[in-house]
Amino acid sequence: MELYPGLHRIDAPFEQGRQVNLWLFTGRRPVLVDTGVAGVPREAILPYFVDLGLPPQDLKLVINLHAHADHIGGNAEILRAAGVTGDGSDDSLLIAAHNTDAPAIADHRLLATEVAGIVDEERIAAFMRRCGDDVPVGRRFRGGEILEIGTSEIKVLHTPGHTAGSLSLYDLGRRALIHGESVMGVGTTDDRGFRSTPFGLDPQRYRQTLQQLTEIEFELFLSSHCPPMSRDDGLESIAVSLAELDSYEAACRTALAEGVSSAQEMAEAVSQEGGYQQGRRLLSQVEHTLRNWTREGLVTQTASGAYRLAR
Numbered sequence: 001m002e003l004y005p006g007l008h009r010i011d012a013p014f015e016q017g018r019q020v021n022l023w024l025f026t027g028r029r030p031v032l033v034d035t036g037v038a039g040v041p042r043e044a045i046l047p048y049f050v051d052l053g054l055p056p057q058d059l060k061l062v063i064n065l066h067a068h069a070d071h072i073g074g075n076a077e078i079l080r081a082a083g084v085t086g087d088g089s090d091d092s093l094l095i096a097a098h099n100t101d102a103p104a105i106a107d108h109r110l111l112a113t114e115v116a117g118i119v120d121e122e123r124i125a126a127f128m129r130r131c132g133d134d135v136p137v138g139r140r141f142r143g144g145e146i147l148e149i150g151t152s153e154i155k156v157l158h159t160p161g162h163t164a165g166s167l168s169l170y171d172l173g174r175r176a177l178i179h180g181e182s183v184m185g186v187g188t189t190d191d192r193g194f195r196s197t198p199f200g201l202d203p204q205r206y207r208q209t210l211q212q213l214t215e216i217e218f219e220l221f222l223s224s225h226c227p228p229m230s231r232d233d234g235l236e237s238i239a240v241s242l243a244e245l246d247s248y249e250a251a252c253r254t255a256l257a258e259g260v261s262s263a264q265e266m267a268e269a270v271s272q273e274g275g276y277q278q279g280r281r282l283l284s285q286v287e288h289t290l291r292n293w294t295r296e297g298l299v300t301q302t303a304s305g306a307y308r309l310a311r
């Protein structure tokens with residue numbers, strides 16, 4: 001559907017009946033934002049192009065908001081449909097992403113093992129099937145670039161947290177912010193009553209991004225997995241995300257006040273204190289928090305390697 005002249009939302013299927021929003025800027029030099037998991041181009045994107053009368057060969061850029069399967073899995077199929085390799089040699093359609101996420105977008109084994117942390121070969125293979133074939137990332141953003149698409153000026157924002165190289169796009173004229181998953185909202189609760197931890201890879205970078213986004217005068221707030229929101233609903237979603245993060249950090253401080261001997265022990269204490277799901281994600285978040293707080297002098301490490309609150 002067209003949200004406003006020049007921006008379309010393509011509603012694509014994802015797993016377990018969920019959906020993912022893909023975005024299409026039309027006009028001169030059309031740009032597609034995200035490609036879904038493998039198969040989504042055939043099921044949703046290319047039929048949408050047919051309805052619009054847009055030949056895939058006219059696409060100039062595909063931007064991946066971050067290195068997760070539901071954002072990048074259709075890249076190879078889109079390049080194939082446009083009849084190009086994406087290596088830039090023919091001055092045609094390129095895949096673009098943030099510099100930090102680009103390596104895992106171009107190499108899906110790296111995405112499976114390093115980003116998703118999968119070790120089992122069968123699961124790696126299944127994961128890689130959802131990502132489609134490897135293709136090059138021909139353009140790398142650092143944040144701050146302005147793209148002229150049709151009559152719109154789009155600012156590329158580096159909004160790390162969810163992943164280290166997460167991007168958002170801001171349409172300066174329309175004040176529309178496509179944040180992807182830079183704002184993750186509230187956690188879900190599993191059947192044992194434990195909460196998920198939607199604080200991204202690095203909770204501190206995630207907080208900085210949430211604060212950065214509140215300063216943008218957006219009127220339209222566009223996420224990858226929710227319907228479009230007004231400014232007020234977008235700000236509410238950021239506030240709720242910050243409150244979730246506050247309660248995680250409070251659980252971290254309580255654990256550290258008791259003293260912990262390792263990141264693993266702290267993850268267990270934080271899980272108990274805050275009622276969070278144990279697992280690789282929480283451990284990685286706690287490791288980031290410990291590293292950040294140690295760097296800032298909020299946490300000290302004793303001679304035996306245990307962590308304590310400094311003040």
Ligand SMILES: [Zn+2]
Nearest residue numbers: 066068162181
């Ligand atoms: Zn994601």
